[in-house]
Amino acid sequence: MKTSILTSIAIVLIVGGATAGGAPQRGRSPAAEQPPPTVTPQEYPARLVEAGEPRFAARCGFCHGRDAGGGEGGPDLTRSELVAEDTYGDRIRDLLRSGRVAGDMHAFDLGDEEFTLIVAFIHDRKTQAELAMGGRRFVEADDLRTGDASAGQRYFNGAGGCAQCHSETGDLAGIASRFEGLALLRRMLYPAFGRPAPAPATVTVTLPTGETLIGELASQDEFTIALIDSDGASHSWSTNEVEFTVDDPMATHFDLLGAYTDDDMHNLYAYLETLR
């Protein structure tokens, strides 16, 4: 048997075509449920996939689940944009070499053979996920549709304070077309998780001379603060040498996590879903 992603996509298209004229299968939008499609069709012999399964479990399974469907701390790889864009391991190889500093994933030094097996298994799982509708441990967009959009809009403009930074005709226009289901919910709750913040923090640094610099926060820990100025130049200082204030739009998102009721969260999500 050969596992062909090209074939899989063809099947998905046929299924999609068959339901396009009527109600979506099981009452949900197939577009919202489908993982991001594989960009470049690839083929992996079944023997590689089979040999890759235990290697994946050993190296990756703790975080990503033994079936690549997500596990302790690690995302569902069958719904990963990076895997969708990967061609025979090119994107995955780069990630394994560098690790993911923000996501707490260390670098992996795999031999060529093991790497090939693991890539084959990941792509096979992705193919299976593209074929399957609503496999286990998936969060369906329909599951999330329990809120009241008008209550969410009131929260947006009132208690949530969202309108202080966002607007439905500005930055959030069409947000529900760009992000759907779980991706939209997670972005609503904390847009900076595992990715650069859409609105970076700015920092104002006052030097001992009294000179003031303002720029995008590049990095910060207890001992060093660094910014990138409007010309793109990097600057860094010991935190005990300068005065500084950081304005981080993500701080408001973090504070809201402690303030939302679950109803607030579902209502706000329902409101954002109307912004198509």
Add this chain to the structure above:
Amino acid sequence: MRNPGTRLAVGLGIVAALAVFANAQGVDPARFAEPPIDNWLTYHGDYSGKRHSPLTQITVGNLDRLTQAWRFDTGQPPSIKGTPVLVDGVLYVTTPDNLWAIDARTAEELWHYTYPMNDAFHIGHRGAAVHGDNVYLTTPDAHLLALDAGDGTLRWDVEIADSSRGYWSTNAPLVIRNHVIVGVSGDFDNLPGQLKSVDADTGETQWIFYSTPPPGTPDSISGGATGGQMWMSGTYDPELNLMYVGTGNPTPVLNGEARPGDNPWTGAIVALNPDTGELVWGYQTSPHDTHDWDAAEVPVLVDGTFDGEERRMLLQASRNGYFFVLDRTNGENLLTAPFTTVNWAMGLDERGRPIPDPEKEPKPDGVLVAPNEAGGTNYRSPSFDPETGLLVVSAQDGFGIYFYKPDHGAYGWAGADYNIAGKSFLRAIDYRTGEIAWSHPIGDGPGAAGVLTTASGLTITGDIPGNLMVLRTSDGETLWHAPIGRVGNGPITYMLDGRQYVVVGARSSLYAFALEE
């Protein structure tokens, strides 16, 4: 047993190792009850789990002379997430499938044992254990190996649990007399929680304690739950002859409907007789857990005054965000208080146990829960400072979203959850009140490092950006730091040739710091 011929030890430095051991009589576990001074003989340094050193050569006043003495690189990508042990001048440090013996004076590799390739989880490793002239190593496929401490030769290899069923091990065994007590992990399958004691000399099984019903037995109390794995090293009170170990979350993990009730002894601290494996008492910090919160964190044994009375206590900062003080003679609760942001409990019951809010159980449309799956704290060891009465712990204010619907089934994870955001702090908890004496930010996201305190008033740990830090224990002020990379677990300290060393693993390296000579 496996054929010892599969060993891949590197022989370099064996002569040096033999020279070191020529004067050693082997390690008597009776020494594990003493505070660590010129050795660090167990995962925790001693039986108490306090990770507090009586050493005072390095002080608040001389940190400007604290400098790197040596560095040992494993040459492999996995981080060192364990604690090394030091036995008479030789350090033993581990990563999954690997154990190195290193000369503690020079960082020279004496030998390196590599376990054969296996298909179990390679998530991390906590460390080695010693008894006589054996060094013990658990493996990802849940075997226990006894190696010759002198040259790394494999003496025996026994299976602790069947890895083909989903067990694995990261455990640093706890050694009590001739018992080598080994725990395992396994969250992706519905498996009984098991802790096994084997004979230190022969590897023969002595007893098995099951935290949930063993296979083939009628379920009397657990409510249908499996799990409750004891994947962290326990602690031991020699006078009471009781060992204490934390048990993990129940399985299925997020589906609580399939296992009604409190699900003992998951999410619990259990007190066992180490000679028989018999349960003497148990206390659930997380009854009916549905958020993957282990109570596996270190049960720290402290003697002192509580409410004006001398008590033998057990302290735990638990993964669910609550701090507990128990009377360790009988499991009586003395105090429960949150040490991180928590929103999942409706209050405390008459035994001081948090009462889970059904509204915060995983739901089809998701619930926002604090802490998240990474926990209010995790495996990284805390430290207790007797002078101030503070338990210093790596803590996280975190939020996650939890999903479960019947379609997710009742096997393994049985649901979905996602960390949303978190901020981490080093927090000092006053055991007498549960109040936070100070809270020192250490970065965004979960984790950071284990903690060591010293009698000279120092707290040694790491932050999330990757600095090794020395803080003043009384107020949490940073006094010194070195950017060495993310620290994996608690630093250790010992005296060697009149010089106090601080040894810590960060990424793939082990670092030693000492005062400039």
